Amino acid sequence: MSQETEHLQNESDSLAAERQQLLSNYDSLTAERKQLEARLRNLTEEKEQLQQSFTSLSSERDEFKAGFNNLKKARDGLQANYDTLKQQSSQLRTNFNDVQRSLRGLQDRQANLIVAKEVLQAKFSDLQKEKDNLQTRYVTVMTNRDQLQSNYSSLKRDSDQLQRNYNTMSRSKNGLQTSYNSLWKEREQLRLNYNSLFGFGFVSFSAIPCMEGWKKFDISCYYFSSVKKNWTESRKACDAQGADLVIIDSMEEQVFINKILNMNQNAWIGLSDSLKEGTWLWVDGSPVTRSFWQPGQPNSFNGNQDCAEFVQKNIQPGGEWNDDGCFAEQAWICEK
Template sequence: MDSMEIDDGIYLDKNFTMEGLITTADFRRKPKTCRCVTVCLTLLCALLLAGNIGQIIYYEIITACSSAVEAKASYDRMSQETEHLQNESDSLAAERQQLLSNYDSLTAERKQLEARLRNLTEEKEQLQQSFTSLSSERDEFKAGFNNLKKARDGLQANYDTLKQQSSQLRTNFNDVQRSLRGLQDRQANLIVAKEVLQAKFSDLQKEKDNLQTRYVTVMTNRDQLQSNYSSLKRDSDQLQRNYNTMSRSKNGLQTSYNSLWKEREQLRLNYNSLWRENNELEANYSSLVTDKDKLQNWADKLLAKLKAIPCMEGWKKFDISCYYFSSVKKNWTESRKACDAQGADLVIIDSMEEQVFINKILNMNQNAWIGLSDSLKEGTWLWVDGSPVTRSFWQPGQPNSFNGNQDCAEFVQKNIQPGGEWNDDGCFAEQAWICEK
């Protein structure tokens, strides 16, 4: 029997509500021509509603899953980068420790070489007072200048390399910033999509609540992944900074190592050069000592011969000189002319023995001119050969240049120990004199 004929007196009224598809029966009589149309429309609406619900579920679930997979892949990549940077940091730390060890070793060796260099330099300075010139110092300064120039060029090259690395890091930073802005844009798009869905499908609250719960879960996971991504990004930046610090430290240690190596080589060259110079100086010194001994023997023999040579009649012998004590009186200038006429000059006294000798020859309290004067410059006493006074025997309070015209020195005979004194007097005074040749 046809179901349409069985339900002939019943009209089905189907309404769509928030809880789903609800069917209510209305026992009012409807015309038979409208029942098929009504049923078809009802079925068509149900199919359309089911299709819309399927599309919404597919969009929410598939999109959320795709976002989660992408975030997970990004998290894995960041984890791998973090591990790689950590390994590089450990490697740089080990290399830095090795460079520090090499630096300490080279510093100790440099101190030893510097100590040995100082010792050799001191010996060299003592020996070079008579046998070296300033040309070696000029060459050393030129070599130091060349070394400093090379060090400056090396530092310039290191600066250029660091500048290129800084530009590369700035590019990487800009790439990460653009990636971060992309993530923010995607988050903003998701929020907008969420608001649009809430406005369109408010009548499907229950299904939306379920989907919203799943969406919140996915968002929570996404936020957690985003937080993990940010944390990994900070760790990556920190590791990158540590890497840069280690790299700069490594470059600095490498530069110090190279500089110390060059200094060590330079010290070694200086040491070898000083060693050769020391050997040469020792050989020269030995040769000079031998020559000195020969000259000393020759001088002793010559001195003995000179002491053995007798003086002319009327002259007194002392050591290798002959002395003439005048019996007449003249002023200082005329006395000197008289000595010059005999191939001599006024006496020059430079030892205590000579002072005692002259004092014994002169008569009691006798005064005699000697070859000492300050006529060229007041207060500057010079012997007649232009040499300064090295040993003096002035009377107490002398010379005083009384009245400003006492420019010549005289010998005053005294019976005191060790014997005799000097006094300044006017060069015009006439008295005895003493010649020496």
């Protein structure tokens, strides 16, 4: 074979090999094109899906952006509220601490008050019992008071009537006493005249002895009781013996009575201001010419001391007067 033919044969083989290679490449490219077409279709579909997703995501993004802006505004508002609430929380914490301390103080006070309440409850129970007791006693006292008021009204009427009778009798008695004194002086003068006329000499009335149990001083006889009566009953006792409560008009008579009385004894004398408060008169109606009142007396204590008493004293010259309630019972001194 010639060289040219060999060359052509080689070239033909080369071309055949190249053709075979190209066919192989073509098949590969065809397969690859098909793959690429398939991938293109897939990518196209994926692109369309992505486009739809992008469109959807864009809408969502816009919505999220709007929501984000709203959330940001809300966050800023919440931040401001948070700051405000934080300040309020701090203030509330401070207030809470103050309230906590106040609460502890109140709890302590509550405990003290509970103790005090229990004490007061016990006292209240005692007071309730005492009140019930006092209520019972009050009812009894009211009943007694009503009875006493009734008795007092009756006694007051009797007292007023007796006072009127007493005043009438006192005036009558004073008149009789004056008449008696005049008759006594007249009798004494007649006795002196009689003695003088018939030569029996002068006989002093001071020499006439007193009845048994009576004490002599100057021209009077005195009786010192050993029992006790009120002022009015004492005067009646004297009157029953033809005398009256003593009238003291000299220091000598005062000293005499003080010596006879028992130590520290009180006794009624014939002096009172029952007719007119503050105007002291003797039982014969005469005013006081010589007095021996204790210091600060008479004071008519409580406005109910209208009768005078002799108070025996172991001092010089001796004895003092004091005003007392006429209803008091004590010894008395008669004079005649």
